Amino acid sequence: MPRPVQVTYEVFPDAPAMALAAATRFAHKIEQAVASRGIARLAISGGSTPQAMFKILADPSHPFAATIPWDKLQLFWVDERCVPPSHPDSNYGVCRDLLLSKVGIPAANVFRMEGELDPEEAASRYEATIRNALKLEGAESPHFDMIELGMGPDGHTASLFPHTDAINELGRICVANYVPEKDTWRITLTSPVINQGAEVVFEIAGEEKTDVLAKVLTGPRDVDRLPSQLIRPSNGKLLLLLDEVAAAKLPAASVLNDGQPRVGTLEI
């Protein structure tokens, strides 16, 4: 039986409110890591959900966004589609257009997965990129200050799709993963790496996620069918930022403080 993980979920009235909370947390995490170690290392996901967060972070009218020490951030990706950056599906390309082109992250600190390469080669190169950037030695594995995740309606997270090989990968940092349902390759960090994150946060909104989220958190363990269940951070803590709709089938969350999101907890 795996060690228990304490899940905290914050429930916001809608997706924009959730995105604002995610952006605030992202900014705070960078500031915190820079204050303690001089550098912040964050890994972000793709898909549609983080796009609102990118826009908020790129907007200096948000007081917290204006003071982010962007020059001290090393930015990594959780996963990538096997397309070039110019393709609309590129996780890097979307982030570049919405965020990187608008804030001062040095190009040398942006570590993208090279979706335009052969998937196996791209995965090996990304593993080497992470090893170099984080100065890992031997079998050391990376520890990111924050890992931001999404969840697909099929229960996938990162590019760990149901019934695919990458689910079972425990030794590598990054792998290529063939997804038969989409007849496509993806590049993804593996679950042990994600679980080493100092803070692992899911951002989940919308009706198409309601049922799957309840199954992932409160249903029987079946990681092959619901790969999001692989996410069990080794520090024993998992945070979810949700909108009301996505949270509808979870145990009721409570109001702890006026003006704050409702908060629920459960153990998985």
Ligand SMILES: O=C1O[C@H](COP(=O)(O)O)[C@@H](O)[C@H](O)[C@H]1O
């Ligand atoms: O394909 C992907 O899907 C998930 C969820 O995406 P969303 O559009 O529902 O937010 C995402 O987290 C992952 O990084 C992405 O490549």
